[in-house]
Amino acid sequence: MDIISLRQVSKRYPGGFEALKVVSFAVEPGEMLFLTGHSGAGKTTLLKLIAAIERPNGGTVLVNGQNVSAMRPAAIPYLRRNLGLVFQGQKLLYDRSVFDNVMLPLIVTGQPYREAARRARAALDKVGLLPREKANPVTLSGGEQQRLCVARAVVNRPAILLADEPTASLDAAYTDEIMEMFSAFNQVGVTVLIATHDRQLIGKWRKRVLTLDHGKLQ
């Protein structure tokens, strides 16, 4: 069964802008793929539909067999616990330490503190930030902040990782670093969907590519 499946999905924003026009595709479990297209092509909108941040105006979005487009609001948090999200514009909390930022998804889902702390440290270790666990995210470099976002996205061991321009603000060395991480998660069975407009990156990694052009899938 497909882990993500979009059928005839359209999204029109208030004001009439059509972000997606009748988009259909499916992703198999354990797949890693790119979503690309020019700026404003609808990449972010598509990710938002999968994470139930936005609702489609037409068609159905299925994640893990659940119809996200018709989901009760009360069920959405439980869907999101199965998703790791790396956002554009980072959304780190600067009033707490690196460690506490990674703890947040575990606290939100009610993990026992001791177990949560162990997993948070493991995730920080995986992205090479364990020595900085007590630091404030403000003091981290751009690449480190992005790695922190990745750690926070995977700490809950989600089945699906959605990343929106995860390398946009990074130089080549950091970009490779982040991509290696995504690849490593993919190898342990996580489905990874990366939205990026970086053609070089896509060329390097020989994965399936979905290309959006003015809201239509090419």
Next chain:
Amino acid sequence: MRAWLQHHGLSFTQTLGRLARSPFATGLNVLAIGVALALPFGVYCVLGNLESLSRNVSVDPQLSIFLSKDASKADIAAVEVRLKGAEGVRAVRFVSREAALVELSRAAGMDEVIASLRQNPLPDAFVVTLSVSDPALADRLERDFKALPKVAHVQADSAWVKRLDALFRLGRTAVMVLSGLLGLALVAVTFNTIRLQILTQRDEIELCRLIGATHAYIRRPFFYLGSLLGLFGGLAALAFVLASLAVLNRDLVQLTVLYGSDLRLRFPNAGEMAVTLGSSVALGWLGASLSVSRHLR
């Protein structure tokens, strides 16, 4: 269940920490709530004290019956018989005009006034003590006695008690109105504080939603915040009222020593304090609930 308890504990300590991290703003909020609550609660306490005080003053239901100046001995005797025969009368005491004058002259500063009088202006009078304190009985007897021959005037000495009672009723109503209004103020203060807090934590709230926080999880700390503000405000109000009563008592002691009595303001009892604290917490919770449903969809 364990996760739920863990989060309750966590929101509680986090909220406390948040309050402690901005001591000035927290202090002002608590002060505003405290003052708002201390007013009605303080008035309530003072009123309660005055009421119990007025109950201590012995108020034998009495009627004073003043006879007209031209009443003869026979008239007086006739009236006395009628008074003693009336139903509900316990005792009848005759105060002659001479006796009344002597009594009056004993009152401080009155001798000179009386000495300057050429004749005794006072009438003969009866003081009638009723067997029960029943306003209806007193009213009926007052009317009956007024109708007796040679009776010039009947005065119910318990009338002022009734007036005082009416005043206290007015006071109690005022406390209720004041409590209502200032309770609203408390709700408004917490509503606004929590609106600000929601705005400050907008990023965190948005992030928590994205990583799978339930609605209840996101709202919980704000309910704690409202209730805690109510609790601290209530404690402040109690402190204000108790301190004011203590200060008043100190002054009162000096005053009552001069008058040779032992008058003390009673402190509110545990029940009254608990009700004040409880309603303050409840109002804080209400303000939080309104604010959260308005600002956190």
